[in-house]
Amino acid sequence: MQNIWRFFRKFAVLIKNIKMSKTSSTLFDKVWDSHVVRKIEDGPDVFFIDRHFIHEVTSPVAFGGLLSRGLGVMFSNKTFATADHNTPTINQHLPVKDPLSANQLKALEENSAKYGISHWGLNNPKNGIVHVVGPENGITLPGMTIVCGDSHTSTHGAFGAIAFGIGTSEVEMVLASQCIMQPKPKKMRINVNGKLGKGVTAKDVALYIISRLTAAGATGYFVEFAGEVFENLSMEGRMTVCNMSIEMGARGGMVAPDETTFAYLKGKDKAPKGEAWDRDLAYWKTLKTDDDAVFDKEYNFDAADIEPMITFGTNPGMGMGISKHIPVSKDTASGNASYEKSLNYMGFHEDDAMLGKKVDYVFIGSCTNGRIEDFRAFASIIKGRKKAEHVTAWVVPGSHVVEQQIKDEGILDILTEAGFQLRQPGCSACLAMNDDKIPAGKYAVSTSNRNFEGRQGPGARTMLASPLVAAAAAVTGVVTDPRELL
Amino acid sequence: MAYDKFTVLTSTAVPMPIENVDTDQIIPARFLKATERKGFGDNLFRDWRYNPDDSPKKDFVLNNPIYSGKILVGGKNFGSGSSREHAAWAIYDYGFRAVVSSFFADIFKNNSINVGILPVQVSEEFLIKIFKAIEADPNAQFEINLPDQTIIIISTGEQESFDINGYKKHNLMNGFDDIDYLQAMKEDIQSFAEKSLY
Numbered sequence: 001m002q003n004i005w006r007f008f009r010k011f012a013v014l015i016k017n018i019k020m021s022k023t024s025s026t027l028f029d030k031v032w033d034s035h036v037v038r039k040i041e042d043g044p045d046v047f048f049i050d051r052h053f054i055h056e057v058t059s060p061v062a063f064g065g066l067l068s069r070g071l072g073v074m075f076s077n078k079t080f081a082t083a084d085h086n087t088p089t090i091n092q093h094l095p096v097k098d099p100l101s102a103n104q105l106k107a108l109e110e111n112s113a114k115y116g117i118s119h120w121g122l123n124n125p126k127n128g129i130v131h132v133v134g135p136e137n138g139i140t141l142p143g144m145t146i147v148c149g150d151s152h153t154s155t156h157g158a159f160g161a162i163a164f165g166i167g168t169s170e171v172e173m174v175l176a177s178q179c180i181m182q183p184k185p186k187k188m189r190i191n192v193n194g195k196l197g198k199g200v201t202a203k204d205v206a207l208y209i210i211s212r213l214t215a216a217g218a219t220g221y222f223v224e225f226a227g228e229v230f231e232n233l234s235m236e237g238r239m240t241v242c243n244m245s246i247e248m249g250a251r252g253g254m255v256a257p258d259e260t261t262f263a264y265l266k267g268k269d270k271a272p273k274g275e276a277w278d279r280d281l282a283y284w285k286t287l288k289t290d291d292d293a294v295f296d297k298e299y300n301f302d303a304a305d306i307e308p309m310i311t312f313g314t315n316p317g318m319g320m321g322i323s324k325h326i327p328v329s330k331d332t333a334s335g336n337a338s339y340e341k342s343l344n345y346m347g348f349h350e351d352d353a354m355l356g357k358k359v360d361y362v363f364i365g366s367c368t369n370g371r372i373e374d375f376r377a378f379a380s381i382i383k384g385r386k387k388a389e390h391v392t393a394w395v396v397p398g399s400h401v402v403e404q405q406i407k408d409e410g411i412l413d414i415l416t417e418a419g420f421q422l423r424q425p426g427c428s429a430c431l432a433m434n435d436d437k438i439p440a441g442k443y444a445v446s447t448s449n450r451n452f453e454g455r456q457g458p459g460a461r462t463m464l465a466s467p468l469v470a471a472a473a474a475v476t477g478v479v480t481d482p483r484e485l486l
Numbered sequence: 487m488a489y490d491k492f493t494v495l496t497s498t499a500v501p502m503p504i505e506n507v508d509t510d511q512i513i514p515a516r517f518l519k520a521t522e523r524k525g526f527g528d529n530l531f532r533d534w535r536y537n538p539d540d541s542p543k544k545d546f547v548l549n550n551p552i553y554s555g556k557i558l559v560g561g562k563n564f565g566s567g568s569s570r571e572h573a574a575w576a577i578y579d580y581g582f583r584a585v586v587s588s589f590f591a592d593i594f595k596n597n598s599i600n601v602g603i604l605p606v607q608v609s610e611e612f613l614i615k616i617f618k619a620i621e622a623d624p625n626a627q628f629e630i631n632l633p634d635q636t637i638i639i640i641s642t643g644e645q646e647s648f649d650i651n652g653y654k655k656h657n658l659m660n661g662f663d664d665i666d667y668l669q670a671m672k673e674d675i676q677s678f679a680e681k682s683l684y
Contacts (some may be wrong), residue, residue, distance in 0.1 A: 044653060
């Protein structure tokens with residue numbers, strides 16, 4: 001008799017599981033599955049793209065490819081061009097001096113005109129970093145699929161979109177057919193619960209997670225960020241975290257859209273209006289992971305364990321709490337040879353304290369931390385203080401819209417008073433394609449996303465951190481815990 | 487962009503036992519300014535390969551005449567960072583047709599296949615065996631067999647199989663690319679687009 005009951009119970013569980021696998025899905029599944037045009041057996045999905053951003057560096061060869069194949073652009077109204085990677089951040093009204101950069105900018109302008117693609121070039125009031133201008137103009141919306149020939153496209157995931165970086169061959173595919181061919185990634189959820197401490201920002205959350213997972217810890221996965229910390233973050237903060245998801249190897253990261261998302265989007269230029277808003281809003285509200293949905297991998301972190309972070313090595317996984325000492329190599333996941341190579345490049349040693357290390361350059365800006373909230377945070381520390389004399393600081397807004405906000409909110413006055421100069425928008429020293437290069441051997445505290453060897457200029461030594469840590473370094477001239485200055 | 491078909495590659499290999507080789511090392515951003523895909527091989531690993539005065543760095547493997555071949559063997563997490571396809575172009579343009587590692591970054595892996603480079607992912611143990619074989623004899627030959635999905639250390643006969651999906655394998659073996667496929671299904675895409683929300 002007991003056996004029969006056991007059998008029935010087992011059977012009931014089995015039925016429940018079958019039901020669950022049919023009805024329960026993650027936010028990522030919902031968006032991905034609704035964009036599959038065709039599934040190829042033992043191959044990738046043919047994946048439809050709602051929004052395609054292009055910039056001057058990774059698009060010219062794609063347009064060249066179209067031309068040589070005799071193909072056109074299938075949906076020119078789904079592609080948006082903006083110039084950002086190699087634009088100068090001073091004197092943008094003058095012709096661009098570097099002939100190669102000028103040539104790429106011209107190619108973007110001409111290709112956009114030729115195919116009828118919206119183009120926000122230099123001096124256009126809408127111009128700025130692609131991952132800043134997309135969201136601030138309401139081009140990025142929940143539930144969309146978004147690609148760009150830039151790995152930090154993951155930024156747009158903050159809106160509950162599936163957004164990721166692609167190569168130039170894929171840029172050509174999207175132009176020609178509005179689709180790319182991608183196997184569906186595995187699913188990971190990262191929950192961070194609790195409350196963030198004083199001086200701990202979205203950037204610190206991102207650097208903390210990457211330091212725990214390593215620079216390759218999420219390769220093959222698409223991440224959903226969930227939990228109290230993300231629910232309480234602003235859209236700017238969510239963008240900062242999603243932006244950095246590629247730095248742990250993930251294709252992208254996303255946060256379920258909620259009232260914060262809808263409030264940010266309402267009234268934005270290209271966001272839906274009137275009846276269309278109501279219709280889309282109803283759909284957006286369905287975009288969340290079902291309670292019993294299953295992830296391939298799940299991590300849980302406690303906000304109380306996160307302090308202001310800084311990196312000490314040459315990949316974004318090499319980060320630590322600012323008050324700690326550099327780990328000794330046996331404590332790290334990375335191989336010893338690679339670890340030593342990295343510390344040698346930085347001129348650091350195992351067990352060094354980071355606090356008090358000399359800083360030569362400070363860079364605030366980039367698609368990671370170039371939004372208004374970042375400049376507000378920066379200003380909160382420099383207000384009433386002066387820039388350290390030996391520090392060169394580059395303050396670069398993510399877009400003209402952000403630049404205007406900085407002026408309107410009185411942040412420019414605070415900057416000027418403290419001895420800082422505001423530059424014009426662009427990617428700038430994040431990847432140093434323009435003249436904003438950190439000289440060889442010099443130390444920079446940077447709010448950008450990569451501390452790779454030579455990323456900010458040949459021989460440059462980068463320490464990644466939040467705008468608060470950058471501000472603290474800018475006024476003291478050394479690595480400083482921002483909590484002491486708040 | 488058309489590329490050479492890939493079936494069986496037998497070659498010596500160039501060892502680079504460094505982890506987390508990112509695409510900024512493979513090709514620094516300041517060399518991404520061309521509007522045409524040519525000449526990127528000259529700047530492959532630019533800052534590891536050349537001094538600031540453009541003289542070659544003697545201790546870098548690409549400047550060591552005892553190593554050559556069409557196979558590049560790298561440490562774990564090869565190709566992390568930026569999505570720049572220029573990294574794959576530089577590797578191809580330099581003359582490599584396959585990259586072997588125990589782990590690849592996603593975008594780099596996609597880009598490689600799209601330009602005709604075969605990324606061969608092997609176990610940590612097999613990667614060490616490959617490095618040891620090259621250390622013992624810089625002229626050691628390796629066979630990468632795409633139809634069989636195997637990589638063989640010819641001197642010892644040791645081999646391992648690697649994964650690649652059937653669709654991409656077919657493309658590489660025939661020199662096809664995704665655009666050929668997508669162009670053939672444009673009607674389906676058109677009707678999908680008509681029903682799409684955005």
